[in-house]
Amino acid sequence: xxxxxxxxxxxxxxxxxxxxxxxxxxxxxxxxxxxxxxxxxxxxxxxxxxxxxxxxxxxxxxxxxxxxxxxxxxxxxxxxxxxxxxxxxxxxxxxxxxxxxxxxxxxxxxxxxxxxxxxxxxxxxxxxxxxxxxxxxxxxxxxxxxxxxxxxxxxxxxxxxxxxxxxxxxxxxxxxxxxxxxxxxxxxxxxxxxxxxxxxxxxxxxxxxxxxxxxxxxxxxxxxxxxxxxxxxxxxxxxxxxxxxxxxxxxxxxxxxxxxxxxxxxxxxxxxxxxxxxxxxxxxxxxxxxxxxxxxxxxxxxxxxxxxxxxxxxxxxxxxxxxxxxxxxxxxxxxxxxxxxxxxxxxxxxxxxxxxxxxxxxxxxxxxxxxxxxxxxxxxxxxxxxxxxxxxxxxxxxxxxxxxxxxxxxxxxxxxxxxxxxxxxxxxxxxxxxxxxxxxxxxxxxxxxxxxxxxxxxxxxxxxxxxxxxxxxxxxxxxxxxxxxxxxxxxxxxxxxxxxxxxxxxxxxxxxxxxxxxxxxxxxxxxxxxxxxxxxxxxxxxxxxxxxxxxxxxxxxxxxxx
Numbered sequence: 001x002x003x004x005x006x007x008x009x010x011x012x013x014x015x016x017x018x019x020x021x022x023x024x025x026x027x028x029x030x031x032x033x034x035x036x037x038x039x040x041x042x043x044x045x046x047x048x049x050x051x052x053x054x055x056x057x058x059x060x061x062x063x064x065x066x067x068x069x070x071x072x073x074x075x076x077x078x079x080x081x082x083x084x085x086x087x088x089x090x091x092x093x094x095x096x097x098x099x100x101x102x103x104x105x106x107x108x109x110x111x112x113x114x115x116x117x118x119x120x121x122x123x124x125x126x127x128x129x130x131x132x133x134x135x136x137x138x139x140x141x142x143x144x145x146x147x148x149x150x151x152x153x154x155x156x157x158x159x160x161x162x163x164x165x166x167x168x169x170x171x172x173x174x175x176x177x178x179x180x181x182x183x184x185x186x187x188x189x190x191x192x193x194x195x196x197x198x199x200x201x202x203x204x205x206x207x208x209x210x211x212x213x214x215x216x217x218x219x220x221x222x223x224x225x226x227x228x229x230x231x232x233x234x235x236x237x238x239x240x241x242x243x244x245x246x247x248x249x250x251x252x253x254x255x256x257x258x259x260x261x262x263x264x265x266x267x268x269x270x271x272x273x274x275x276x277x278x279x280x281x282x283x284x285x286x287x288x289x290x291x292x293x294x295x296x297x298x299x300x301x302x303x304x305x306x307x308x309x310x311x312x313x314x315x316x317x318x319x320x321x322x323x324x325x326x327x328x329x330x331x332x333x334x335x336x337x338x339x340x341x342x343x344x345x346x347x348x349x350x351x352x353x354x355x356x357x358x359x360x361x362x363x364x365x366x367x368x369x370x371x372x373x374x375x376x377x378x379x380x381x382x383x384x385x386x387x388x389x390x391x392x393x394x395x396x397x398x399x400x401x402x403x404x405x406x407x408x409x410x411x412x413x414x415x416x417x418x419x420x421x422x423x424x425x426x427x428x429x430x431x432x433x434x435x436x437x438x439x440x441x442x443x444x445x446x447x448x449x450x451x452x453x454x455x456x457x458x459x460x461x462x463x464x465x466x467x468x469x470x471x472x473x474x475x476x477x478x479x480x481x482x483x484x485x486x487x488x489x490x491x492x493x494x495x496x497x498x499x500x501x502x503x504x505x506x507x508x509x510x511x512x513x514x515x516x517x518x519x520x521x522x523x524x525x526x527x528x529x530x531x532x533x534x535x536x537x538x539x540x541x542x543x544x545x546x547x548x549x550x551x552x553x554x555x556x557x558x559x560x561x562x
Contacts, residue, residue, distance in 0.1 A: 035132050037147075037161045038140040040082045046148065050090050057451045058091050065091040065219075066451055070425040070434055073217055074454060076445040078224040081138045085145020088240070093149040095217050095237030100154055103167070106211035131165060134268040134295060136276065138227075142240050143168065150238065168241050169269040172298040184357060185256045186403050187303050187334045188365050188383070189312040194330040196376040202305045202312060202414040203380040204254040205429060206234070206243050209407035212427075218410055220423055220436070222445055228279035230442050234410045234423055241271025242278050243409075248438055249282035250307025250416035256334045258299035258316070259345060267297040267319065274302055282306075284313045288324050291315045301325075303334045307416035316343040331369060335362045357400040357545035364390055364403060377413050377422060377433075381461045384411050384429050389543055396512025397475045400545035404429060406475060413461075422461055430472075433461035478508040478515075485518045489525045498522070513542035517553065529560040536560075 051059045056067040065075045075091065077084045089096065132140060143164055150160040157163050187204035195201050209215075217236065224230045233245035246252040253274045273294045281287040287304045299318040306312070314325040316338045325340040336358035337348040353359040368386060372379040386403045389395035398406050411429030413422040419438040425431030434455040441454055448454075466472055481501060488495050495501055502519050509515050520535035536557050544550045 035162050035165060037144045038132075038137055040141055040144065042080075042082065045083050045086045048087070048090070053450060059449060060087050060091055062446055063087045063091065064445075064448055066448075068434070068453065068455065070432055070455075072423065072425050072434060073219040075219050075221045076223075076448070077221060078226075078446065080226045081141035082145045084223070084225065085142040085240075086148060087145075088142075089146040089149030089238075092219065092237045095219065096146070096149060097151045097153075097237075098217060099214065099237040099239075100151065100163075100167075102213040102216075103170070103210055104154065104157070106214060109211070131169065131267075131269075135165070135168075135272060139240065139272055139275070140165075146238055146240065164238050167238060168271060172269055172296070172300075184336055184400050184405065185254070186361055186365060186384075187254045187256055188332065188369065189303070189305060190331040190369070190375040191311050192330040194369070194373070194375055196374040199415065199417045200305055200307065200310055200312070201375050201377070201380060202252055202254070202303075202416070203384050203412070204244060204303070205384050205403065205405075205408045205411045206254070207405055207407050208243065208409045215409045215428075216426065218423075218426070222441055224442065224446075225279060229282065230438075231278045232421065232436065232438060232441070233275070233278065234412060236409075239271070240275060241269060242274040243271055244412045245274070245278045246305075246414055246416065246419070246421055246438065247278050247282070248419065248442060250305075250419055251278065251282050251287065252303075252305035252312075252414045252416055253277050253287070254303045254334075254412075256301040256303060257336055258301055258318075258338055259336070259347070267295040270296055270298060270300045270302070270317075273317075277302070277304065282308060284309050284311075284324075288313075288315055291317055292322055295319070299338070301334050301336075301338065303332070305414060305416050307419075310417075314339070316340050318343065331375075333362050333365045333369075335359070335365075337362075351547075354543075355547040360390070360401045360545075361403060364388075364401070367391070368403070377415070377461060380413050381411075381422070381429075381433060384413075385464050385466070387466075393543070394511045395543040396515070397471065397478070397509050398512055398514070399543060401543055420456075420459075422459075425463075427467070430464040430467040432463045435459035435461075474508040478505060481505040481508070482514075482518055485522050489522060492525075494526060495522075511542060513539045513544045515539075516542070520553075520556065524556065524560065533557055533560050 048061055058065045063077050065073060067073050077088050144161050147160040147164040150164055154163060184207045185205055189200065189202040191200040192198055219235050219237065220232060221235050222232050229247040229249055231245055231247035233242045242253055244254050255270060255274055273291055273296065277287045277290050281290055284304050284306045291302060296317055297319055302315040302317065304313055304315060312332045314332065314334055316323045316325050321343060323340040323342040338344050348356060348359055351359055353363050365383065367390060368383045372383065383403060387397060389401055395401055406428055408428040411424040413433065420435060422433040422435050424433050436455050445454065481504065484495065505515055516535045516539035520532045520539065523532035523535060536553050539553055540550065
């Protein structure tokens with residue numbers, strides 16, 4: 001008995017020490033991951049109220065937000081940083097909530113494990129513990145202003161300012177951690193002999209997919225900051241970073257993610273580097289100098305177009321290296337891999353173009369540009385909407401090897417020398433492209449006090465005919481069945497008459513490799529290896545975006561055969 005008491009006593013001491021150590025670690029974690037808001041003045045702006053005319057128009061101190069008849073939100077913001085943030089947040093409070101809700105729901109859908117989500121939350125908090133030190137004070141203040149209008153319903157993730165700041169790095173973290181195929185963009189440009197009027201023209205798809213709901217409320221923001229150039233960006237509630245945009249000097253930026261190694265410390269989110277370029281640069285060289293100053297934690301191609309230079313160049317930047325990629329041709333194509341000699345990865349430099357979606361897409365755009373030797377806004381839109389593979393092959397709706405993967409948050413076309421920009425309306429790049437003339441927009445936006453059409457109605461690009469086709473209806477139904485299959489696997493409850501449903505989904509999108517992967521995953525989960533193997537083998541006969549996806553399917557077949 002005495003021996004047992006001694007053991008208990010020792011165990012008690014160990015337990016006390018363990019508790020103390022864990023408590024200290026938790027306190028240290030809380031301290032090291034705490035991000036303090038910047039100091040701000042002119043807090044009286046916080047008391048201003050939004051004047052709401054109707055659900056589609058709000059105004060506040062000469063700033064406003066409206067929804068146009070194409071379903072695009074248009075915002076005008078001016079002033080110093082904190083003022084811009086406060087007003088932006090108040091005008092778009094409901095959109096910020098909806099965007100955050102959509103983002104969180106999609107993350108839960110992609111990562112259903114609560115324990116892994118908690119780990120990921122803690123990892124990101126620790127990883128980004130110094131993120132504020134890499135963001136210029138102006139943007140800290142602007143983000144802090146917006147965060148005042150963020151919903152407390154998401155406090156379980158973190159404090160408002162902490163959350164909104166971290167969301168600006170979502171693009172970076174998403175493709176850096178697991179290369180989760182959230183980002184697979186395509187951009188191209190032409191000038192001189194490649195342009196119908198010899199002036200610079202740029203087209204790009206921003207294929208950043210976090211669920212359909214996330215892309216429902218695009219915001220075209222027109223900003224007149226107190227310092228720097230007025231500019232426009234396509235964004236969403238709570239986001240001040242630039243993924244696509246142009247300033248009043250005719251300088252454009254678009255982001256294209258490249259393959260990244262797993263980062264080990266926070267740095268400047270690439271969207272904020274792009275935003276700084278838009279606000280403070282008017283030439284490619286000035287853009288390059290800004291990018292050179294900022295440390296990033298992912299690999300990214302920043303395609304910069306310049307009216308003053310009359311061409312585009314790509315700033316290829318990784319955590320440790322930087323290069324400015326130019327071409328002697330009258331056009332440039334940018335997908336998701338570096339092209340300069342200094343930055344090119346061995347993996348892509350000597351790869352078969354069929355092995356990777358990024359090399360395949362670049363080759364497909366080359367093919368489409370050869371068929372359209374003189375670029376204008378209409379054939380640029382046609383290229384951006386193209387769903388076929390090389391040589392016009394049907395590779396299935398939604399394939400990552402297509403220029404149009406039917407996931408785009410937005411699609412955009414620039415004519416920098418005319419200061420004109422065309423932005424697609426939903427869904428994806430299929431809806432009408434609205435044309436904005438920045439010469440006119442910045443001339444009248446400050447005086448708008450009621451719903452006003454600010455886009456050039458006579459210069460819109462019509463909606464894609466595919467939007468009204470049977471194939472589009474088939475694609476919508478395909479996504480519904482896909483969701484049903486995924487839900488069955490998640491719940492462990494079989495689909496009634498599953499064979500009938502699988503025949504239907506095959507008929508809807510027969511050339512898409514994932515059609516058969518979904519079926520294979522279903523039969524694998526419900527322990528029908530023969531049917532699963534047949535589905536996976538059928539998937540291998542289709543155009544698969546990347547070599548590692550093909551290897552994954554082969555590995556599943558081998559496991560089932562064992």
